[in-house]
Amino acid sequence: MPEKSKKEMKREARTLLRAHLNRDDRCWLMKNFSPLCSVVMLENLKNATVNFITSHPGLSYVFEQERTTFQINAEYFALRSVGIKKEKKKNGLQLSESFLSALEELVSVACEEVDGCPIILVCGCQDVGKSTFNRYLINQLLNSISCVDYLECDLGQTEFTPPGCISLLNITEPLLGPPFTHQRTPQKMVYFGKSTCKNNYENYIEIIKYVFSSYKRESPLIINTMGWVTDQGLLLLVDLIRLLSPSHVVQFSSSRSRVMPQLTPTYVDDMDGLYTKSKAKVRDRGFYLPEFADSLEFGDEEKESPVAFSGHKLMCVQLDFFFRKTPRNRELHNRVLRDLALLGYLGQLQAPAPRPLRPLHSLTPYQVPFHAVALRVIHSDVAPTHVLYAVNASWVGLCKILDDVGGYTEGPVLLTQTPICDCLGFGICRGIDMEKRLYHILTPVPPEELRNVNCLLVGAISIPQCVLKSQHGFEGTIPYVTTDYNVKLPGATGKIGAREAEETYRKRQHPKARFYRKAH
Known part of the structure; x- marks a missing residue:
């Protein structure tokens, strides 16, 4: 294809700008335009999700800027109007040579792969840049290919869904913000129900196998893993590498993180995982994995031979950057991010901007008969007589099971095992009508999808406290909010929905950013 002339490029740029800039601004911009420059259009982020999040007291600071230490001039106000400010170099995102080298190689491999799509597993301790790398890699890949697949295995800091999920997504648009600004509907998702897999490792592995089986190998796959890489977390990571058979493993480290062994093919081959045993490499055939032979799909000619995976290429990335998280405030920071992801999801209930926001208590919920759905409280033993107490005012996963729940005249229909x-x-x-035997469910899931829901799962993911305590337009006693919660009731272990005592809640309130001061 012949290159465009300078005149053609100017004409194309002018056409694109017409919808966004007035005539004078377009003329000024085109005077400074050259064929080698890029034009970045920035607009204020005003949508229903952002408006919904900032409507809650204590969260408006999320989109505020700290007071600048640079000179306040016309440039400062122009940049501030679209959320940009100058920053000291040490506070910015500094990409190391190993980061850029790994990025360049992976993009090249993804664009030139002829024998199949690369599977890229990203691992490392907490706060070493895994999520930043994933977003950067996805955006770079989308410059050259139409879509990227993404497998989420980090339960606590999910990128596209509310926390507590393992999911597979097909990404076709660049990522330009934190997770709560781009909540999306996955191709495949399972609700694990907790922000950590501790004490339930086997179920975690089984769910990943189930979700991974939907990967069609038509696009590159990026696998995000947990930041827990010590003790049993490291053994789980070894299991995942054997199970998912990545072509590339990108291992992150920093001067602040714990030293972890390099996950070379030899190390993984010689190391026992939690559920897989070390195997000697089968010459020219890779890893022999009978443990997972039944969970993967193969052609008839492949089923006759043992399941074998080839080794991966290890890419080590050293990354050090400035951030405000410390071991003391990390958990609080992560909880705030999880709450923001939940609020970002609930923001889908709002009508598109600029229509006014409506508080959640004013929205009409769906009525679901007891006998139409099965019910299960996961990660906690709840007496059958107290199950409805656990479900009421809880975050619920709307699921589809293969079993037929019909035939029950009244309900509730209780499952004895977690599917x-x-x-x-x-x-x-948001409520249970015992007289009419109905659940009242508030959800943004469209009606055509809700027809397939026949199971409600209640996990340990809590509704953000601000949803219960800070809705506009509500008067009188706030329902479901009390400090008089008896954790000694039979079956009420204190873990249902991660309900905490009032003194614990005080510690969890969203803190105002220390660095932000209101300008006078």
Whole structure:
């Protein structure tokens, strides 16, 4: 294809700008335009999700800027109007040579792969830049290919869904913000129900196998893993590498993180995982994995031979950058991010901007008969007589199980085991009508999808406290909010929905950013 002339490029740029700039601004911009420059259009982020998040007291600071130490001039106000400010170099994102080298190689491999799509597993301790790298890599890949697949295995800091999920997504648009600004509907999702897999490792592995089986190998796959890489967390990571058979493992480290062994193919081959045993390499055939042979799909001619995976290429990335998280405030910071992800999801209930926001208590919920859905409280033993107490005012996964729940005249229909099943979305059980035997569910899941829901899963992911305590337009006693919660009730272990005592809640309130001061 012949290169465009300077005149053609100017004409194309002018056409694109017409919808966004007035005539004088376009003329000024085109005078400074050259064929080698890039034009970045920035607009204030004003949508229903952002408006919904900032409507809650204590969260408006999320989109505020700290007071600048640079000179305040016309440039400062122009940049501030679209959320940009100058920053000291030490506070900015500094990409190391190993970061850029790994990025360049992976993009090249993804664009030139002829025998299949690369599977890229990203691992490392907490706060070493895994999520930043994933976003950067996705955006770089989308410059050259139409889509990228993404497998989320980090339960606590999910990128595209509310926390507590393992999901597979097909990404076609660049990522330009934190997770709560780009909540999306996955191709496949299972609700694990907790922000950590501790004490339930086997179920975690089984769910990943189930979700991974939907990967079609038509696009490059990026796998995000947990930041827990010590002790049993490291053994789980070894299991995942054997199970998912990545072509590339990108291992992050920093001067602040704990030293972890390099996950070379030899190390993984010789190391026992939690559920897989070390195997000697089969010459020219890779890893022999009978443990997972039944979970993967192969052609008839492949089923006759043992399941074998080839080794991966290890890419080590050293990254050090300035951030405000410390071991003392990390958990609080992560909880705030999880709450923001939940609020970002609930923001889908709002009408598109600029229509006014409506508080959640003013929205009409769906009525779901007891007998239409099965019910299960996961990660906690709840007496059958107290199950409805656990479900009421809880965050629920709207799931689809293969079993037929019909035939029950009244309900509730209780499951004795937690199923591994597709999760179609989430909602809030905002009330239970015992007389009419109905659940009242508030959810943004469209009606055509809700018809497939026949199971409600209640986990340990809590509704953000600000949703219960800070809704506009509500008068009188706030329902479901009390300090008089008896954790000694039979079956009420204190872990249902991660309900905490009032003194614990005080520690969890969203703190105002220390660095932000209101300008006079």
